[in-house]
Amino acid sequence: MALKCGIVGLPNVGKSTLFNCLSNAKAQSANFPFCTIEPNVGTITVPDERLNKLSELVHPERVLPTTIEIVDIAGLVKGASKGEGLGNKFLGNIRETDAIIHVLRCFDDDNIVHVDGSVDPVRDKEIIDIELQLKDLETVDKRLIAAGKSARSGDKNILSMVSILERYKKALESALSARTVELNEAEKLLARDLQLLTNKPIMYVCNVDEDSVKTGNKYVDAVRKSVADENAEVLVIGAAIEADIAELETYEERQEFLGDLGLEEAGVAKLIKAAYKLLNLYTYFTAGVKEVRAWTIKSGFTAPQAAGVIHSDFEKGFIRAEVIKYDDYIKHGSEAAVKDAGKLGVEGKEYVVEDGDVMHFRFNV
Numbered sequence: 001m002a003l004k005c006g007i008v009g010l011p012n013v014g015k016s017t018l019f020n021c022l023s024n025a026k027a028q029s030a031n032f033p034f035c036t037i038e039p040n041v042g043t044i045t046v047p048d049e050r051l052n053k054l055s056e057l058v059h060p061e062r063v064l065p066t067t068i069e070i071v072d073i074a075g076l077v078k079g080a081s082k083g084e085g086l087g088n089k090f091l092g093n094i095r096e097t098d099a100i101i102h103v104l105r106c107f108d109d110d111n112i113v114h115v116d117g118s119v120d121p122v123r124d125k126e127i128i129d130i131e132l133q134l135k136d137l138e139t140v141d142k143r144l145i146a147a148g149k150s151a152r153s154g155d156k157n158i159l160s161m162v163s164i165l166e167r168y169k170k171a172l173e174s175a176l177s178a179r180t181v182e183l184n185e186a187e188k189l190l191a192r193d194l195q196l197l198t199n200k201p202i203m204y205v206c207n208v209d210e211d212s213v214k215t216g217n218k219y220v221d222a223v224r225k226s227v228a229d230e231n232a233e234v235l236v237i238g239a240a241i242e243a244d245i246a247e248l249e250t251y252e253e254r255q256e257f258l259g260d261l262g263l264e265e266a267g268v269a270k271l272i273k274a275a276y277k278l279l280n281l282y283t284y285f286t287a288g289v290k291e292v293r294a295w296t297i298k299s300g301f302t303a304p305q306a307a308g309v310i311h312s313d314f315e316k317g318f319i320r321a322e323v324i325k326y327d328d329y330i331k332h333g334s335e336a337a338v339k340d341a342g343k344l345g346v347e348g349k350e351y352v353v354e355d356g357d358v359m360h361f362r363f364n365v
Helices: 015-022 049-058 087-095 121-153 156-173 185-194 218-226 239-247 251-261 267-278 303-310 312-316 326-332 335-340
Strands: 004-008 040-045 062-064 067-072 099-105 202-207 233-237 281-287 291-298 318-324 345-347 358-363
Touching: 004 015, 004 087, 015 040, 015 067, 015 239, 015 267, 040 267, 049 062, 049 281, 049 291, 049 326, 067 267, 087 121, 099 121, 099 218, 099 267, 121 156, 121 185, 121 218, 156 185, 202 218, 202 267, 218 233, 233 267, 239 251, 239 267, 291 303, 303 312, 303 318, 303 358, 312 318, 312 358, 318 326, 326 335
Parallel strands: 004 067, 004 099, 062 291, 099 202, 202 233, 281 358
Antiparallel strands: 040 067, 281 291, 318 345, 318 358
């Protein structure tokens, strides 16, 4: 599925360094603003221990993990909403993503220039928030003018849209993001076409020094306090440490390095998993001697929709899905043993796929 997370932040906060650790695609990394001008897109493998366990049981010819796309977007400055710096390009690139990873500098280092001259992640966050809110306010005002003219017809959907736009306008003028406005399900469907930048799900990544990776620091505490009402996840990562880990050749070397730091898992692995969750994605598996493979679906997908991720013909000609719960597969050790235990389910078109389902599809085209 072509869903993307965009990495954003002020210039020189560690976005490109982090992107390099996440992806095989290499973004230029340098100690000056606007190092990243064109957005770099990397296809990121999603770590999933369940895939490894299934492959140990099945012994397939190949194992294929699922992926998501991460986009490294050029740094932003004050006035971006009015076209300052790379403003319009930056905002356009964000609009094309499905979720935002906002990197905040939470470390002191006199050798790395800060675009505003001092380290203050809450101020940095607010700079980007304001620019995105101003751009959204511009969008809302334009739509209100158009909707206001059409509202005279009395169309219920148009009247509902006007109500939504007015609530968005009030929030944005109060320096609140669109995601803080509560909408019912019908209103959410109407509002989707607005593509507001501050309506995208967001996660904050605090880029810290080595000493702060495990416990955080005063900057991280300030960020957590400032986003307490946003229902957003805050991750603490040391981009420089992750860069060192990425240079190590073997899995064993990386684990030893993490052990020396007192860490169980690399920060980028946590970030990828969190990004996957942020996009509201699930994984289901197919398992056979040819391959064990993870597939990405949106939460709430039915069995035919999940089948369509493999091939559109699977969805068109869907007959049924044979479903094994992941825990049952691991417990019994094979598909045959699961069948013998009576744990293989046969599901129809209405079945909503659960995260971790192991599935076979029957179809006819």
